[in-house]
Amino acid sequence: MRLSRILARKIKTSGYMPDLIVAIGRGGYVPGRLVSDFLLFNDLTSMKIEHYSRAADMQEEARIKFPIPVDITGKKILIIDDVTDTGETLHLAVDYLLNLKPESVRTAVLQHKICSNFTPDFYAQKVLKWRWIIYPWARYEDLAGFAEKIIQNRTLDISQIIVEFKQRYELDLKETELLKILDDLTERGELESTKQDKRKLWSLKQ
């Protein structure tokens, strides 16, 4: 919220007045909505970029999953995302939109990791050292991913998993929050749970 407000202010004082704001899915949905509120701006749309691993060389690649649904010829576009990580998302988004012949394209993110290979036109905060940032709107998914990474080929109980969350990711998790996630992953067939002397244990489902 605070970062979105700062970002909106920077955009406003720059004098850049977009005709259309494009939120990058899914990370840009919340900042895109908040920034357009602070700018009293109506025309918000989205495009989805997804990341996948090329089997051949295990490199992460980005591609456009859902394009934008409107003609932007001659328009001033502002792209909003949560963070510049590798920078690949914004590179791709800008290239794609420039092909559609807008008047201009600018980019804005809440947090810009300076190790990214893309420098956005606007950012609310600079992040000097690469680190994984958990945003409230992606917390559940990030924690689920971390839990699976922690468990790997082991069988662990909840307190062991909590300890590793702290050690590996410096995250203090409450048992209730983690339990929901573990149960959810079990229900989805990604984990399986067993009981041993009243201890509940989790492992990845084979």
Next chain:
Amino acid sequence: MRLSRILARKIKTSGYMPDLIVAIGRGGYVPGRLVSDFLLFNDLTSMKIEHYSRAADMQEEARIKFPIPVDITGKKILIIDDVTDTGETLHLAVDYLLNLKPESVRTAVLQHKICSNFTPDFYAQKVLKWRWIIYPWARYEDLAGFAEKIIQNRTLDISQIIVEFKQRYELDLKETELLKILDDLTERGELESTKQDKRKLWSLKQ
């Protein structure tokens, strides 16, 4: 956040597993993102519906401003918005999507006003009596709109405006927050401010 979590849980326990979530712009962006996080769900897109007044009879109408950018033939769709107000938005969204021959369309909102003429399939909370609900992602714009309604054809200072916010809308506003909005509206040419005996006064710009 809490309502999105409840909503996600209801969708999950219903057994409805969408192929695509469509957030209604702009109100559905934040709940759409949060619900897809809690569902560990990837394929989120958006469509924008706008409301306008028909000059002829001053009736509010809704129309699709930005359609969805993907083929949904045979797909299971879940529409997410913040609230059912008149219900017109969801009526329109469902009609539009059904025309695109999906397998099914379901609707989900955080808060369902029971006076609405549309009943969504899922809602986190029922609102029994019609009232205006301010969501964090629309607060700035809602307050700006209220401020203009309060001022109307009068010339008021900030404490008078604050009093009316309280009286008319039961909102306790801080001077700093309101001042930002008034300054912003002045900069946008919607208000004008004058000074009288060191008091700053606002009126609608003619």
